[in-house]
Amino acid sequence: MSNNVHKAILPISALIGLLVIVAYMAGIFDKVVMPGTKPMSQAYQGAEYVVGERAIIHNEMVNANITAKVNTLVASRLLAQLKSLYVRAGQNVNAGELLATIDDADLKANVSRVRAQQDAVGVQLKQANKQLMRSETLQNQGLVAENVVDEWRTKVDELKAQELALAQQLEGARVALSDTQILAPIDGIVVERLQEPGAMLTPGTPIVALYNPAQLQVTAAVREQLASHLQLGDKLKIHIPANGMTQYVSVSEIVPVADSNARRFMVKLDIELAKNVKPGMYAQLFIPTKPQMHILIPRELVKRYGQLTMVEVVEQGQLHRRFVRLGQEVGNQVEVLTGLAVGEILAVR
Structure with a gap:
């Protein structure tokens, strides 16, 4: 009978021992400590710093892109x-x-044709003027009728009208011929060749893309x-991460209509003297927000323990170490996001 009792007690004892070990590892027997505070059994009577707050401005980072303010598509004016x-x-x-040339054989032929017509009309006009002068002389002598003089005047007027029309045609043909020479309209960099030699162009067909x-x-x-x-x-x-450039730029345009889906406005800012910056690069834009009240303390009051940051809080004459989470630095002070309240007292030592 005693052997059976002994055998039963062994498993129960082992189970109780296991439960005690688990409870110990879980910290049941430890003294309860408030989160974020590490007690110190030490009196303090030194200098003190009263935690306060002040208004600071945060800069919100917005993703942005570099674009060309002046983009130009150089196009053909001819078929x-x-x-x-x-x-x-x-x-x-x-x-x-x-930049490019367009086939000008037909246009050159047209210029030559109009010039030839202009020369022919000039010869006819010269002869008609002579006949008119001769007719007017004979009319004054009573040798020809007045209607003969009128016919030559009409002829001269018609030839002058033809000469004027041909002069306008010649000017148009020369302009069209000059359009076969595609010139750069601005100082810039070629972005892309949009056509290749041999392509058939129509008026308005883009050939080259440029930007300044x-x-x-x-x-x-x-x-x-x-x-x-x-x-x-x-x-x-x-800030442009690709080349490390940081500078201040001016707001030049705010599109007055917001994107109804994203609730955002397109803002454009002009860059000055940007080296090694090209359209399409990623940029970071920093926009100041409204001033907000934040807790700031001197940086020297913050103690670092590895990745943790602590301050020494004075409570009823006793020092207590407290974990804090820090934000941005403002001069010789640092922002405290969590762990401190306004009016608390820190030890200065």
Whole structure:
């Protein structure tokens, strides 16, 4: 009988021992400590700092893009074949530089034809003027009728009208011929070749895309709460991670209609003297928010223990270590997000 009791007690004892170990590891036997506070059994009678708050301005970061303020599509004005294209993507061009040529054989032939007609009409007009002068002389002598003089005057007027019309045709043919030389309208960089030699062009067909690298913008979709406080001319900070550039830029345009889906306004800012910056680059725009009250304490009052930050709080003459979560630094002070309240006292030592 005693052997059976002994065998039964062993499993029960083992189970009780296991439960005690689990309870110990769970901290049931530990003294309860409030979260974020580490007690110190130490009296304090030194200098003190009273926690206060002040208004600070946060900068909200908005994703933005670099865009070209001046974009140009150089297009054909003629119905003709593209003969030559002299530029490549990424190439720098100057205003007035030859970019491409269009087949001009038909236009040259048209100019020659109009010139020939103009020469022929000029010869006829010269003869008609002579006949008119001769007729007027004979009429004064009573040798020809007045209607003969009128016929030659009419002839001269008709030839003058033809000469004027041909002069206008010649001017139009020359303009059309000059349009076969495609020139750069601005100083800029070639973005893309949109056509290749041999392509048949119609009026308005784009051939080359250009942009001016000296006139760039930052464009950003800004939520309406922030955009409502922006004004033209405001200076805002931008950062371009690709090249590490940081500078202040001016608000040049705020699109007056918001995106109804995202509730954001498109804001554009002009960049000055931007080196190694190209359209399409990612940028960060920093917009100041309304001033808000935040707790700030001197940085030297913060103690660091690895990744943790603590302060020494004086409560009833006793020091207590308390964990705090910090925000941004403002001068020689640091913002406290959680862990402290206004009016609490910190030890200064």
